[in-house]
Amino acid sequence: MDFIMVKTSGFISTNTYIFEKNGMTYVVDPGYGISKYLKDEKVNVLLTHGHYDHISGLPELNVNEVYISEEDSEMLHDPNKNFSFLFGKDFVFRGKVKNIDEYFSTIESPGHTIGSRIIIVDDVIFTGDTVFCNTIGRSDLGGSKELMNETVKNLNKLFSKLDENMLILPGHENICKISDLFRINPFFKRGLV
Numbered sequence: 581m582d583f584i585m586v587k588t589s590g591f592i593s594t595n596t597y598i599f600e601k602n603g604m605t606y607v608v609d610p611g612y613g614i615s616k617y618l619k620d621e622k623v624n625v626l627l628t629h630g631h632y633d634h635i636s637g638l639p640e641l642n643v644n645e646v647y648i649s650e651e652d653s654e655m656l657h658d659p660n661k662n663f664s665f666l667f668g669k670d671f672v673f674r675g676k677v678k679n680i681d682e683y684f685s686t687i688e689s690p691g692h693t694i695g696s697r698i699i700i701v702d703d704v705i706f707t708g709d710t711v712f713c714n715t716i717g718r719s720d721l722g723g724s725k726e727l728m729n730e731t732v733k734n735l736n737k738l739f740s741k742l743d744e745n746m747l748i749l750p751g752h753e754n755i756c757k758i759s760d761l762f763r764i765n766p767f768f769k770r771g772l773v
């Protein structure tokens with residue numbers, strides 16, 4: 581699938597992805613500054629989780645629908661849960677949201693946040709802050725280390741069943757393939773599970 585990756589949320593440098601499907605523009609994890617790349621066109625927004633650096637671009641967009649997990653949806657409405665207070669902000673998004681699991685191919689991946697989702701669209705995998713190419717996400721910002729350990733175990737099994745050329749599109753840092761993940765990520769190296 582064709583997509584573009586742009587960097588948002590200033591110094592935090594969040595990966596925001598933009599793609600077209602069935603005549604609609606989709607944006608994954610829009611951090612603030614996204615309006616540099618998208619003007620007034622209507623977009624659907626997919627959120628891997630509810631942290632500030634992945635949602636702070638919502639007010640800049642002409643939003644049609646927003647999709648997020650039920651567990652993380654409350655983070656959109658609470659600066660203490662989306663951690664915008666850490667950046668001296670009081671961020672809330674007041675628009676309506678839909679349950680992403682009902683409309684998209686998702687994998688429950690609690691750990692980084694309780695309602696984190698991995699989203700699969702065609703041949704790409706949006707992993708949010710759960711899996712990066714060379715490590716996994718932290719679990720001390722509203723998440724759970726125990727659940728993260730479970731999630732990593734599950735993902736090891738699941739990713740090994742998928743085409744190794746599928747792209748891992750994480751919420752920060754570099755893009756890689758599933759095959760790279762098994763080569764360079766210590767949490768995914770073959771033989772460890």
Ligand SMILES: [Zn+2]
Binds near residue numbers: 629631634692709
């Ligand atoms: Zn996060």
